[in-house]
Amino acid sequence: MRYPNGQKYNKKTVKPKKKPADISLSAANRGMDLENDINESNAYYSEHDIALITKRPTPINIVKVDYSKGAKIVDAYFEKQSTTDYNGVYKGKYIDFEAKNTKNKTSFPLANITPHQIVHLKRVVQHGGIAFFIISFETLNEVYLLDSSFVVHFYEQGERKSIPYEVFQKEGILIKQGYNPRLHYIDAVKEKYFR
Amino acid sequence: MRYPNGQKYNKKTVKPKKKPADISLSAANRGMDLENDINESNAYYSEHDIALITKRPTPINIVKVDYSKGAKIVDAYFEKQSTTDYNGVYKGKYIDFEAKNTKNKTSFPLANITPHQIVHLKRVVQHGGIAFFIISFETLNEVYLLDSSFVVHFYEQGERKSIPYEVFQKEGILIKQGYNPRLHYIDAVKEKYFR
Numbered sequence: 001m002r003y004p005n006g007q008k009y010n011k012k013t014v015k016p017k018k019k020p021a022d023i024s025l026s027a028a029n030r031g032m033d034l035e036n037d038i039n040e041s042n043a044y045y046s047e048h049d050i051a052l053i054t055k056r057p058t059p060i061n062i063v064k065v066d067y068s069k070g071a072k073i074v075d076a077y078f079e080k081q082s083t084t085d086y087n088g089v090y091k092g093k094y095i096d097f098e099a100k101n102t103k104n105k106t107s108f109p110l111a112n113i114t115p116h117q118i119v120h121l122k123r124v125v126q127h128g129g130i131a132f133f134i135i136s137f138e139t140l141n142e143v144y145l146l147d148s149s150f151v152v153h154f155y156e157q158g159e160r161k162s163i164p165y166e167v168f169q170k171e172g173i174l175i176k177q178g179y180n181p182r183l184h185y186i187d188a189v190k191e192k193y194f195r
Numbered sequence: 196m197r198y199p200n201g202q203k204y205n206k207k208t209v210k211p212k213k214k215p216a217d218i219s220l221s222a223a224n225r226g227m228d229l230e231n232d233i234n235e236s237n238a239y240y241s242e243h244d245i246a247l248i249t250k251r252p253t254p255i256n257i258v259k260v261d262y263s264k265g266a267k268i269v270d271a272y273f274e275k276q277s278t279t280d281y282n283g284v285y286k287g288k289y290i291d292f293e294a295k296n297t298k299n300k301t302s303f304p305l306a307n308i309t310p311h312q313i314v315h316l317k318r319v320v321q322h323g324g325i326a327f328f329i330i331s332f333e334t335l336n337e338v339y340l341l342d343s344s345f346v347v348h349f350y351e352q353g354e355r356k357s358i359p360y361e362v363f364q365k366e367g368i369l370i371k372q373g374y375n376p377r378l379h380y381i382d383a384v385k386e387k388y389f390r
Binding site for chain 1: 241246249251252253254255265268270271272273278282285286287288289290291318319322323324
């Protein structure tokens, strides 16, 4: 179930950036491009009128723009996202999530999650939105949807800032992987929040 | 009703970038900073647990990064937003809108709206989300919420790509202006979509 399903390339769907030949790449390699996989899945979901989820652009702090060359940015820095990477709408409901991967096999370390993101996710839930994480265990080639409440719980525990793998197995939804969409994560959303 | 309401500055709320003295500026001047007004209103709404709406960062096409200076972006360009500037959640529902201002008194020209944005807004509605425009008629010091269906209608008419002022008066909701939040646009959302 977690391997490409060999489904034929449908010309009507969004052009995949990976060539069909790429599906023979090892599972570990494929797993490394989580962001790209989610972006392509979102294009598929949008194209097929299933859901409308978009990636927030990376915020950039612009220091200097050269207007003599048609607004060329010549000095700028990446800023940390204070919200999450993705949001959108599915069946009228607000959807908000962050996607992360880890090479770790036994737990997901929370080191890269910012306090701002935790505040943001709590607020999403408070306003009736759906908030979760998509976590890819690269080495295991498993991708899970985990409700934000678990992330908040382990984040606020303070001691061991990581979520054990067992929590994903027990409380997460394993996301089916395929060719197009690469990650059937809306199926997982349906299973978790729309039953 | 459309002038600052003289409400006292509440220290607990988000720090406004404008000093209190600024509220004596002419209406026309204040109207020019629509983006800032919306951002501050969003901070107020978030802080007071009323709604969670965020601005999408401007997408930037990065050409060159100098890693010798701690990831300094040295060559990049602004890209056109293919979605809208703002989205978020209010009472569980997905909210999506674009904000624009005009110096025109008799109509709002649609020249700055891209075909991508029209497609995006139609999709939002299709998925059960709430989509609208916030249009500021600077010279009149009036800010309106107008449902996206009207924008789509006039955009697709093809001939005169603008929306007459009368449409805003008849079909739009006049947004109350105050000190904090500067634009009570969630009241307008409530009036239009939650009755």
